[in-house]
Amino acid sequence: MSADTEEHGADAPGGDAGGANGAGGAPVSPRALARRRRAEALRRFAREYTRNRAGLVGLLALSAIVLLALFAPLLVDQAELTVTGAPGAAYEPPSAEFPLGTDNFGRSVLDLIIWGSRVSLTVGFLATVVSVVLGTLVGVTAGHFGASGGPAGRVVSSVLMRVTDWFLVLPTLVLAVALAAVLPRGTGTIIIAIGLTVWPATARLVRAQTLAVEARPFVERARALGGGHTHVMAWHVLPNVMPVVLAQTTLLVATSIIAESTLAFLGVGDPTTISWGGILEAARTAGAISSGIWWYMIPPGLAIAAVALSFTLCGRALESVINPRLREQR
Amino acid sequence: MTSDPVTPGAPAGAEAPGAPAPAGPAGPGRAGRIARYVAGRLATAAFSLLAVVVAGFFLFRILPGDPVRAMTEGREVTAEQREELRRQFGLDQPLWQQFLDYLTGLLRLDLGTSFQFREPVTELILERLGPTVLLAGTGTVIAALLGLLLGVRAGWRPGGRSDRANSAVALFFWSVPTFWLGLLLIVALASGRGFMPGLFPTGGMVDPAATGPVETALSTAWHMVLPITTMVAVIYAQYLMIMRSSLMDERGADYLTTARAKGLRDALVRRRHAVPNALLPTVTLIFLNLGQVVSGVILVETVFSWPGLGQLFYSGLRVPDLGLVQGLFVVFAASVILMNLLADLVYPLLDPRVRP
Numbered sequence: 001m002s003a004d005t006e007e008h009g010a011d012a013p014g015g016d017a018g019g020a021n022g023a024g025g026a027p028v029s030p031r032a033l034a035r036r037r038r039a040e041a042l043r044r045f046a047r048e049y050t051r052n053r054a055g056l057v058g059l060l061a062l063s064a065i066v067l068l069a070l071f072a073p074l075l076v077d078q079a080e081l082t083v084t085g086a087p088g089a090a091y092e093p094p095s096a097e098f099p100l101g102t103d104n105f106g107r108s109v110l111d112l113i114i115w116g117s118r119v120s121l122t123v124g125f126l127a128t129v130v131s132v133v134l135g136t137l138v139g140v141t142a143g144h145f146g147a148s149g150g151p152a153g154r155v156v157s158s159v160l161m162r163v164t165d166w167f168l169v170l171p172t173l174v175l176a177v178a179l180a181a182v183l184p185r186g187t188g189t190i191i192i193a194i195g196l197t198v199w200p201a202t203a204r205l206v207r208a209q210t211l212a213v214e215a216r217p218f219v220e221r222a223r224a225l226g227g228g229h230t231h232v233m234a235w236h237v238l239p240n241v242m243p244v245v246l247a248q249t250t251l252l253v254a255t256s257i258i259a260e261s262t263l264a265f266l267g268v269g270d271p272t273t274i275s276w277g278g279i280l281e282a283a284r285t286a287g288a289i290s291s292g293i294w295w296y297m298i299p300p301g302l303a304i305a306a307v308a309l310s311f312t313l314c315g316r317a318l319e320s321v322i323n324p325r326l327r328e329q330r
Numbered sequence: 331m332t333s334d335p336v337t338p339g340a341p342a343g344a345e346a347p348g349a350p351a352p353a354g355p356a357g358p359g360r361a362g363r364i365a366r367y368v369a370g371r372l373a374t375a376a377f378s379l380l381a382v383v384v385a386g387f388f389l390f391r392i393l394p395g396d397p398v399r400a401m402t403e404g405r406e407v408t409a410e411q412r413e414e415l416r417r418q419f420g421l422d423q424p425l426w427q428q429f430l431d432y433l434t435g436l437l438r439l440d441l442g443t444s445f446q447f448r449e450p451v452t453e454l455i456l457e458r459l460g461p462t463v464l465l466a467g468t469g470t471v472i473a474a475l476l477g478l479l480l481g482v483r484a485g486w487r488p489g490g491r492s493d494r495a496n497s498a499v500a501l502f503f504w505s506v507p508t509f510w511l512g513l514l515l516i517v518a519l520a521s522g523r524g525f526m527p528g529l530f531p532t533g534g535m536v537d538p539a540a541t542g543p544v545e546t547a548l549s550t551a552w553h554m555v556l557p558i559t560t561m562v563a564v565i566y567a568q569y570l571m572i573m574r575s576s577l578m579d580e581r582g583a584d585y586l587t588t589a590r591a592k593g594l595r596d597a598l599v600r601r602r603h604a605v606p607n608a609l610l611p612t613v614t615l616i617f618l619n620l621g622q623v624v625s626g627v628i629l630v631e632t633v634f635s636w637p638g639l640g641q642l643f644y645s646g647l648r649v650p651d652l653g654l655v656q657g658l659f660v661v662f663a664a665s666v667i668l669m670n671l672l673a674d675l676v677y678p679l680l681d682p683r684v685r686p
Contacts, residue, residue, distance in 0.1 A: 166378055169618065169670055173625035174643075174662045181650055182394040254505065261507050262629065267648055280510060289513055290532070292521055301510035308505035 048321040055317020061310040069117040076111045081274065083107075094295050101295035103279075104286040109296055112279055113303055119275035120307070123190055124257035130195025131256075132249050135202025138164060140241060142203070143210025144233050148223065161207065168200040176259060180268040187270050194259045202248050206241055213240045243322040250315035254308040261304050276300045368675065375671040382663040387432055390656040392425075419443070419653065441657035446649045451657035454642060461535055462638030465554065466627045469561035474616055476562060477569025478609070484570065485577030485608070486600055493574070500567035508626055512560040512633035520556060530556050533635030557634045561626050568622065572615045577608040610681045617673035621666050 028036075050056055068075075079085040086106035094101045100109040138160055146157030167175075179193040213219060214237065222236050257276075263269050264277025271278070279300040283289070288296040398415045407415075416422050419442075420431055435442065441451035480500075484493040503511075520532040531537070531553050540549040580586070581604065589599045631640030639658060646654035678685045 162377075166381055169378070169621060169666055170382070171621035171624040171662050171666055173628060174659055177643075177647065178389050178655060178659050179393075181647055181655060182389055182652070258505070258507050262509065265507070265509050265629075266632070266644060277507075280507075280513075284513065289516055290521055292517060294517060297510075297513060297517065301507060301514070304510070305502070305506045309502065312501060312505055 045321060049317055052317040052320060054313045055320075058310040058313025058317065061306065062314060065117060065307055065310070066121065068114060069121050072114050072118055076115050078115075081107060081111060081115055091291075091293055091296075100299050101293075103282070103296050104288075109279075109299060112274055113276065113299055116274045116276045116279055116300070117303065117307075119187065119270075119273050120257055120260055120277070120304070123187060123194070123260040123275070124253045124307075124311075126191045127194035127198070127256040127259070128249055128252045130191060131197075131199035131252060132202055132245060134195065135199035135248075136206050136238075136241070136245055138199070139203040139206025140210050140233055140237055143207040144214060144229065144237055146207075147211055147214035148219075148232075149229070160203075164200045164203045164207075167197070168204070170197075172197045173259075173262065176263060177266055177268055180263050185268075185270055187273060190260060190263055190269060193263065194256050198252060198255055198259070202245070202252065205244060205248055209241045209244045210237050213237050243318075247315050247318040247322055250311055250318055254311035254315070257304060257311070258308055261300075276304050367678070371671060371674045375667055378667045379664055382660060382667065383433070383436060385663075386656050386660045387429055389659065390652045391421075391428060391432075394652065415445075419445075436660070441660065442653045444646070444651055444654040444657075446645070446651040446654065451654055454654065455639065455657060455661055458637060458639050458642050460638075461636060462627060462631070462640060464550075465557060465561070465631070465636060465638060466623055468554065469558050469565070469626070469630075470616075470620075470623050472558065473562040473566040474569050477566040478573045478612065480566075481570040481573025481612075482577060482600070482605055482608075485574035486581070486604070488574070488578055488581075496570060497574075500570045503563045504567040506564070508560060508564045508629040509633050511563060512556070512630055515556050515560060516633070533633075535637050553636075557630045557636055560633070561623075561630050565619075565622060565626055568619055569612070569616060573608065573612050576612050577604060580604050580608045583607075610677075613680065614673055614677060617670055620669050624662050624666060 080087050083105045086102070087108065088098055088102040088106040090102065090104050090106050092098055092102040092106070098108045098110065100113070103109055103112065142157045142160040142164070145153030146161075149156065176193045176197045179196065180189055183189040183192070219232060219236050222232050227235070260269070260275060261277030261280065264275055265281045265284070267281065269275065269278055269281070277300075280297065283293070283296045283300070286296075398412055398419070398421060402412065402415070413422075420428055423431070432442075439452055441455070443449070444451050444454055447454060480496050484490075484496040487493060516532050520530045533553075535550060535553050536546055537549040537553075540546045583604075586599060586603055589603045590596075594602075627638070628640035628643055630636065631638045632644040635641060639661070643655065643658045643662075645651070646658065
């Protein structure tokens with residue numbers, strides 16, 4: 001039940017600031033009280049999160065990877081990443097100079113992977129943003145109008161959910177590949193192709209959460225006081241849906257990064273940039289598999305797995321903090 | 331491309347069957363209710379199929395602007411050749427005429443002509459259908475059985491040692507790109523490099539030297555080991571997670587307390603009472619996740635050069651052969667929709683609670 005008050009505290013600023021907490025005698029302004037309550041909720045959240053060991057490991061690994069990607073220009077000489085400026089000979093096994101060996105052009109595989117993290121993470125984040133925004137928009141709209149939009153609202157809601165279900169059933173990879181194949185090549189295309197195909201799960205989740213929030217008394221109160229649809233959705237529903245969306249977002253980044261590598265592997269990626277999936281595709285087309293050049297093939301896959309796993313661990317930890325039902329079962 | 335295994339998306343189909351009135355005793359109007367339920371499902375599926383058909387046209391005819399330019403990009407083609415291609419694919423016709431031709435073609439099961447093979451797409455697909463069904467069917471059955479079995483063990487005692495070990499392994503496999511796992515298996519067990527001998531073939535479906543039905547079957551099974559392993563490793567995790575959470579939901583149910591109060595052993599309570607009830611939502615979700623099986627098949631077939639639809643899709647992408655890709659898009663999506671329809675129709679037979 002503690003999570004209930006915590007969620008409640010995060011929404012409707014100054015909503016029931018009637019001093020229920022007994023703020024120690026001195027009169028406190030509702031705004032200060034709300035701020036204090038929010039800080040307390042945040043502290044409790046951090047405490048709960050750090051108690052989850054797997055989530056902490058995921059968070060640390062993730063921070064390290066993001067830092068590495070941010071500082072990649074300092075660590076890697078970009079001139080050495082071009083085919084003509086390659087510093088070594090082709091297919092050199094790992095050595096002190098090239099810790100992960102070289103590729104078929106003589107470029108350092110370690111440098112390629114460090115540089116590739118930038119594209120992979122960017123695509124992962126941006127595709128997630130596209131899909132989360134789309135999914136939240138559809139989910140909140142469908143949930144809100146389904147619960148309190150009258151007959152016309154129910155029609156809107158059911159049409160939206162039909163569309164969502166249609167996308168949900170469609171084979172995601174086929175749709176994403178088709179989109180990536182027909183649109184002009186580029187990183188933007190990949191982001192759109194992934195973003196447009198992975199949103200339905202978010203929409204369903206958000207809709208379910210919206211329906212739960214709509215049933216709460218404070219939404220009824222807001223409506224009774226004359227709050228319009230936009231006001232209720234933006235001020236009362238959305239803040240209470242956000243925690244669930246946050247956990248889903250973290251999980252979606254993992255999905256998006258794997259999807260990016262898959263698209264690159266199938267040859268519909270952006271050939272001009274270096275990404276982890278692109279390195280793997282290059283390794284395969286260069287024949288690294290049949291000639292046993294393991295250092296060209298294993299590290300990029302491990303990098304993808306490490307990032308995907310870290311995001312998933314963080315997402316699950318967030319989920320268990322937010323959803324008390326899961327927490328009790330641990 | 332996988333949806334996350336933890337919250338497998340609220341099931342579309344699982345919710346819908348609950349909508350009709352609860353099952354009453356067989357009385358007047360029962361047949362009518364069943365007919366209405368079936369008709370509703372059929373209408374939904376038909377509508378979805380129509381949407382797929384329209385999406386196919388939109389994706390491959392309208393979105394690329396000029397499909398011929400997209401297909402001949404990076405190749406030396408004269409203007410006459412382009413015109414010829416355009417005429418051949420009917421692209422010189424007005425758009426509505428193209429759409430009409432496409433629709434009437436589909437009704438005659440004509441999916442157009444492949445640019446790269448110069449053959450009707452329908453024929454190409456029929457040739458490759460068998461290997462894909464064999465691979466996907468075997469893979470799904472093994473993955474479902476494995477996932478359900480492990481999911482039951484994990485979900486019965488959440489937080490226990492078996493649960494933690496299983497969840498960790500499933501999480502790892504889920505985080506790994508399918509194609510990379512396949513490539514690793516080839517390097518480790520098939521390429522014959524390093525200290526490992528080449529135990530399994532690197533690709534293909536049958537050894538061309540195999541003669542006679544028995545030898546062919548054995549050779550096919552031999553070629554299937556690595557592709558199936560890859561597919562199962564990637565998709566079983568979802569089934570495990572679904573079964574686990576489904577069983578966890580049942581764990582606190584009253585009827586289990588009753589069963590225990592009768593003095594039944596724990597294993598019996600689980601097998602006879604909890605699992606059958608937890609299995610029902612899982613069945614729907616298995617069908618809903620078939621789209622992911624399609625994704626898995628495409629990648630596995632590409633990596634292992636399995637002569638099926640997935641490899642055909644890949645070869646179509648490489649050219650790019652938009653006619654072929656379009657045909658396969660429609661076929662893949664339609665097959666998933668039809669399987670879901672089947673699940674919707676079969677589900678009430680399995681679960682009396684949602685019988686119309």
